[in-house]
Amino acid sequence: MSSDLTLYHWEPNANSGKPMLTLVEKGVSFNSHYIDLLAFDQHKPDYLAINPMGTIPAMTHGSRLLNESTAMMEYVEEAFPGPAMMPDDPVDRWRVRWWMKFLDQWLCPSFSMIGWSIFIGPQVRARDPRELEAAIERIPLPERRIAWRKAIYGLFSAEELAESRRRVDLGIGMLEDALAKREYLGSNQYSLADINLFNSAYGLPSQQPDDVNDEKTPNIMRWLRSVARRPAVKQTWTYSRVPRFAERILPLIEEATA
Amino acid sequence: MTTLFLYHGEPTGPSLTVLAALFESGLAADLLHIDLAMAQRHAGEVPLGFEANYSVEGEGPVLVVDGEPTVDSVFIGCLLDDLAPQSGLRPTDPYLRWEMMAWCRWMIERLAPGAAALANIAWTTPRLAALDDAEFEGLVAPIEADDLRDRWRQTRAGLLSDDHRKASEARVHEATKKIDDRLADRDWIMGDFSLADLESYAWVAPMRDLIPAAFEGKPRLAAWLERVKTRPSVARALAQAQKPEPAHGFAPGPEINRWG
Numbered sequence: 001m002s003s004d005l006t007l008y009h010w011e012p013n014a015n016s017g018k019p020m021l022t023l024v025e026k027g028v029s030f031n032s033h034y035i036d037l038l039a040f041d042q043h044k045p046d047y048l049a050i051n052p053m054g055t056i057p058a059m060t061h062g063s064r065l066l067n068e069s070t071a072m073m074e075y076v077e078e079a080f081p082g083p084a085m086m087p088d089d090p091v092d093r094w095r096v097r098w099w100m101k102f103l104d105q106w107l108c109p110s111f112s113m114i115g116w117s118i119f120i121g122p123q124v125r126a127r128d129p130r131e132l133e134a135a136i137e138r139i140p141l142p143e144r145r146i147a148w149r150k151a152i153y154g155l156f157s158a159e160e161l162a163e164s165r166r167r168v169d170l171g172i173g174m175l176e177d178a179l180a181k182r183e184y185l186g187s188n189q190y191s192l193a194d195i196n197l198f199n200s201a202y203g204l205p206s207q208q209p210d211d212v213n214d215e216k217t218p219n220i221m222r223w224l225r226s227v228a229r230r231p232a233v234k235q236t237w238t239y240s241r242v243p244r245f246a247e248r249i250l251p252l253i254e255e256a257t258a
Numbered sequence: 259m260t261t262l263f264l265y266h267g268e269p270t271g272p273s274l275t276v277l278a279a280l281f282e283s284g285l286a287a288d289l290l291h292i293d294l295a296m297a298q299r300h301a302g303e304v305p306l307g308f309e310a311n312y313s314v315e316g317e318g319p320v321l322v323v324d325g326e327p328t329v330d331s332v333f334i335g336c337l338l339d340d341l342a343p344q345s346g347l348r349p350t351d352p353y354l355r356w357e358m359m360a361w362c363r364w365m366i367e368r369l370a371p372g373a374a375a376l377a378n379i380a381w382t383t384p385r386l387a388a389l390d391d392a393e394f395e396g397l398v399a400p401i402e403a404d405d406l407r408d409r410w411r412q413t414r415a416g417l418l419s420d421d422h423r424k425a426s427e428a429r430v431h432e433a434t435k436k437i438d439d440r441l442a443d444r445d446w447i448m449g450d451f452s453l454a455d456l457e458s459y460a461w462v463a464p465m466r467d468l469i470p471a472a473f474e475g476k477p478r479l480a481a482w483l484e485r486v487k488t489r490p491s492v493a494r495a496l497a498q499a500q501k502p503e504p505a506h507g508f509a510p511g512p513e514i515n516r517w518g
């Protein structure tokens with residue numbers, strides 16, 4: 001624990017996995033600090049003192065704070081030596097950034113809404129109602145408060161869940177097309193856009209086997225395996241503490257590396 | 259030699275950011291003015307690829323770089339900076355860059371959806387409502403993204419829930435305070451002028467006509483608004499206006515966050 005870089009993260013997937021995989025890919029050593037999202041660690045005073053937004057992940061580099069996972073990835077890319085995680089060509093760089101925004105704001109929120117309604121909400125729902133209300137009240141960002149309320153009390157409307165499912169279905173087709181055009185998501189080289197996507201998409205073949213498989217989406221499957229094969233991916237999963245998540249990805253890693 | 263064509267709307271919102279960023283970069287481009295609020299972006303003459311059709315920003319400018327249509331103002335700004343690294347659009351220090359990108363993300367993710375909704379209801383709804391149904395449907399029929407087309411329909415119908423209106427107005431207050439606070443020890447958002455000033459100005463300045471209370475008692479904000487407006491790149495962008503109230507030239511923008 002000698003590094004001046006500390007990553008505050010939950011499971012090595014979704015937003016937490018983005019800066020973590022970038023750090024590991026670049027060979028940057030960091031202190032890992034696990035924040036248990038299901039225990040609402042991210043809204044506790046200790047953590048809010050570090051990241052007032054109350055979102056995971058956050059990173060401190062010396063005395064400097066960084067949040068916003070995608071912007072953190074670009075920081076890691078620019079501040080440290082190691083293999084380049086951004087292409088050189090300006091238009092390729094633009095496309096990588098475009099995809100990350102599209103994932104962050106259009107596609108992944110739909111994955112999240114479905115995941116939260118199926119998994120996160122039911123996980124915490126059984127707790128003491130007063131404790132839950134107090135936990136919700138402590139959330140700094142109003143949007144996050146609304147999302148938690150909906151997840152905990154099962155208040156996602158049928159329309160919004162249907163819209164999320166529509167986006168996931170459409171998104172799968174978009175990803176297949178993009179990966180048919182180029183070897184990786186934003187360009188022909190592995191980049192931050194692939195790190196971003198992989199962290200949210202590795203579960204697709206196991207969660208939606210009828211939609212994502214070798215016949216229907218050969219390019220997504222090829223791409224998933226080529227990312228899963230990277231040693232850095234396996235290394236990030238040593239930070240996992242929730243078996244349910246690791247169980248989803250480890251078979252893919254094993255199959256890809258076999 | 260890179261060839262650039264910029265299809266842009268009135269100098270407000272994303273079109274203002276991109277026009278001014280282009281002028282800051284010193285790169286040469288052909289400028290093509292289109293009426294974004296009449297869905298001219300979808301009328302056939304503007305090249306749109308997959309990314310343009312599904313731009314999270316909604317109806318913004320399209321910069322065609324060597325034949326490839328690029329969209330989303332902050333990322334076009336980064337692209338211009340990558341093409342002209344001396345432009346000063348982004349700081350060079352990685353931490354300052356992070357800070358600038360985090361700032362811009364706040365503007366485009368937290369402020370812009372609300373500001374766009376308020377601006378559209380005020381200024382775009384009357385223009386669209388004046389069209390007859392067939393004419394309007396003809397304009398939006400070629401739009402590829404269903405959710406964007408829905409935002410057009412909602413804009414025409416003038417739909418904005420009370421909750422969304424309140425949250426949007428609160429965001430404008432939050433944005434003006436954020437900028438005023440930030441300027442306590444500096445003239446520009448990042449210390450030196452950057453893309454963050456353009457992106458913030460482009461979304462905040464038009465709100466003066468709609469939510470004047472958010473601007474009251476903020477002298478640093480007022481001085482900054484004047485400073486940005488008179489910067490040569492911005493003045494030149496504003497001179498591209500074709501309508502008497504260019505600040506009102508909005509078109510359906512980013513959606514109000516469905517998640518967090």
Ligand SMILES: N[C@@H](CCC(=O)N[C@@H](CS)C(=O)NCC(=O)O)C(=O)O
Pocket residue numbers: 014015016037042054055056057067068069070139144518
């Ligand atoms: N835009 C932020 C979003 C971060 C975020 O919302 N993270 C989720 C976990 S993936 C979170 O903190 N959820 C816990 C909460 O909202 O309480 C980023 O990219 O870092």
